[in-house]
Amino acid sequence: xxxxxxxxxxxxxxxxxxxxxxxxxxxxxxxxxxxxxxxxxxxxxxxxxxxxxxxxxxxxxxxxxxxxxxxxxxxxxxxxxxxxxxxxxxxxxxxxxxxxxxxxxxxxxxxxxxxxxxxxx
Amino acid sequence: xxxxxxxxxxxxxxxxxxxxxxxxxxxxxxxxxxxxxxxxxxxxxxxxxxxxxxxxxxxxxxxxxxxxxxxxxxxxxxxxxxxxxxxxxxxxxxxxxxxxxxxxxxxxxxxxxxxxxxxxxxxxxxxxxxxxxxxxxxxxxxxxxxxxxxxxxxxxxxxxxxxxxxxxxxxxxxxxxxxxxxxxxxxxxxxxxxxxxxxxxxxxxxxxxxxxxxxxxxxxxxxxxxxxxxxxxxxxxxxxxxxxxxxxxxxxxxxxxxxxxxxxxxxxxxxxxxxxxxxxxxxxxxxxxxxxxxxxxxxxxxxxxxxxxxxxxxxxxxxxxxxxxxxxxxxxxxxxxxxxxxxxxxxxxxxxxxxxxxxxxxxxxxxxxxxxxxxxxxxxxxxxxxxxxxxxxxxxxxxxxxxxxxxxxxxxxxxxxxxxxxxxxxxxxxxxxxxxxxxxxxxxxxxxxxxxxxxxxxxxxxxxxxxxxxxxxxxxxxxxxxxxxxxxxxxxxxxxxxxxxxxxxxxxxxxxxxxxxxxxxxxxxxxxxxxxx
Numbered sequence: 019x020x021x022x023x024x025x026x027x028x029x030x031x032x033x034x035x036x037x038x039x040x041x042x043x044x045x046x047x048x049x050x051x052x053x054x055x056x057x058x059x060x061x062x063x064x065x066x067x068x069x070x071x072x073x074x075x076x077x078x079x080x081x082x083x084x085x086x087x088x089x090x091x092x093x094x095x096x097x098x099x100x101x102x103x104x105x106x107x108x109x110x111x112x113x114x115x116x117x118x119x120x121x122x123x124x125x126x127x128x129x130x131x132x133x134x135x136x137x138x139x
Numbered sequence: 140x141x142x143x144x145x146x147x148x149x150x151x152x153x154x155x156x157x158x159x160x161x162x163x164x165x166x167x168x169x170x171x172x173x174x175x176x177x178x179x180x181x182x183x184x185x186x187x188x189x190x191x192x193x194x195x196x197x198x199x200x201x202x203x204x205x206x207x208x209x210x211x212x213x214x215x216x217x218x219x220x221x222x223x224x225x226x227x228x229x230x231x232x233x234x235x236x237x238x239x240x241x242x243x244x245x246x247x248x249x250x251x252x253x254x255x256x257x258x259x260x261x262x263x264x265x266x267x268x269x270x271x272x273x274x275x276x277x278x279x280x281x282x283x284x285x286x287x288x289x290x291x292x293x294x295x296x297x298x299x300x301x302x303x304x305x306x307x308x309x310x311x312x313x314x315x316x317x318x319x320x321x322x323x324x325x326x327x328x329x330x331x332x333x334x335x336x337x338x339x340x341x342x343x344x345x346x347x348x349x350x351x352x353x354x355x356x357x358x359x360x361x362x363x364x365x366x367x368x369x370x371x372x373x374x375x376x377x378x379x380x381x382x383x384x385x386x387x388x389x390x391x392x393x394x395x396x397x398x399x400x401x402x403x404x405x406x407x408x409x410x411x412x413x414x415x416x417x418x419x420x421x422x423x424x425x426x427x428x429x430x431x432x433x434x435x436x437x438x439x440x441x442x443x444x445x446x447x448x449x450x451x452x453x454x455x456x457x458x459x460x461x462x463x464x465x466x467x468x469x470x471x472x473x474x475x476x477x478x479x480x481x482x483x484x485x486x487x488x489x490x491x492x493x494x495x496x497x498x499x500x501x502x503x504x505x506x507x508x509x510x511x512x513x514x515x516x517x518x519x520x521x522x523x524x525x526x527x528x529x530x531x532x533x534x535x536x537x538x539x540x541x542x543x544x545x546x547x548x549x550x551x552x553x554x555x556x557x558x559x560x561x562x563x564x565x566x567x568x569x570x571x572x573x574x575x576x577x578x579x580x581x582x583x584x585x586x587x588x589x590x591x592x593x594x595x596x597x598x599x600x601x602x603x604x605x606x607x608x609x610x611x612x613x614x615x616x617x618x619x620x621x622x623x624x625x626x627x628x629x630x631x632x633x634x635x636x637x638x639x640x641x642x643x644x645x646x647x648x649x650x651x652x653x654x655x656x657x658x659x660x661x662x663x664x665x666x667x668x669x670x671x672x
Contacts, residue, residue, distance in 0.1 A: 046654035080371045081381025094352035127662040
């Protein structure tokens, strides 16, 4: 965390809007930044869609196929309860995968800022 | 009962000491509104979890599971999974682009005055509705838990005054630490209760779920019923049950990431990476807590029984009564005081998010064009508005003592999901998005949520003359909209309003500034930094 703060120090966006505008646009147009956005999208979009589908499968199945979901799997425990319980673990796994992927995002963002900082001076 | 009172007083004393400590570190806007952005990842994670695990979850969900079994557990699932939206979409851009409120993100590239005015209205609506629900619950509960020592009005006034004191003197720092202590107590209490429940079943899941499969109680007609409580459908029955479940799920998944009192917490940490880690901490705690509602709810159903709970305070008393049945009066007092701590911490969190929005968004930026005329004015206005918000909440809670206010929580989530979330998401991700779109999205989302709830079965229905008091519907006519949760309709309407509003207008400056927002929210360049005490 201290590292990130330091990196921000290096850059210092200009106080005058005209100057800072150019910095923002330059970064936004750079290939590194485009890559960062693309890499983020390839993780976040599928992860988000997967979790929406997996989560909404629960109310849809419980609501429209209650007999099927009431099927007993282990002793008294039925499919409905196991599927609901699995949601917690799936959510945790997605969160863990995201944190892992995000370390890479942080690294790329740091590179972009370092480069811009040098370019500015 | 005396033990409960002593435990309540101990908690109050500890929180007031924290408030005194925090009051000496709360000078200046960043310190007062964002705890100087020096809260660490795990601390903020616990505080976010604490804000979320309100008395409605601790007592409410345990109660719903104790009476309606599996369907109650579905609430638990949605409450955790919703944090993936916060983690993947909202937390980091919000931290990078904003300062104190969600409106900061909108104002970044849109015309600040109209969007802040609307966003502030939406924030105040969500916070006030949520708060009134908590306060009415608090009054009833404290009265019940402290049996005989205080009246409903005294309980409401006491809770209200404490929350004003925390917020006025201790700001975000005190509110955060009160929330952290309460969350730790709540987790400890829940873990202890879960272990005791399993000990009751000799630590055998087979015995535990066996008992859950045969819960015995008397139905409304007095007949004995043996019910499998793991079976779906005890609460959500056809024809509208399935749609209601989906609509509730949508309100949770999209609403959590639009709750102002959760969003403000991400401004209390030093940077976006810490914000991300705090969501993960929160997810660990929230997930563990909601999995344990299995033991709390089903434990109450099997060990105490719905019949007994009904005769001793009703659904909300399920968890405290379970504690009493398992480990006697001292543990009952402990669990009761945790419930009390939960209420206090959550109303304080709601108050600070409401006052921050009023002072920062409305006072400084809408009325005074973004200029703080005198140093410290923003904090002063927030402190004064905390008195107003507190006073109004106390008055409304006293007025609404006998009303059924549970629908206010559904309303708060619906507004957060239908008004706040669409405009935050579109403002971060859609270059074309503009001021007209934001104002239209917020207005449509807000009006659709309120309108649909007004004509829903929560407020409309035809009761026989024998039904009186809180159970009686406010409007005696057949409901026009069949669902209690409007999300399934109001969320698409909110998005639609925002998109149509954008497309019928043109705002080149908003598009020109998109690169700046995009770079800032993705790299943290120029983001607000932590300040020294």
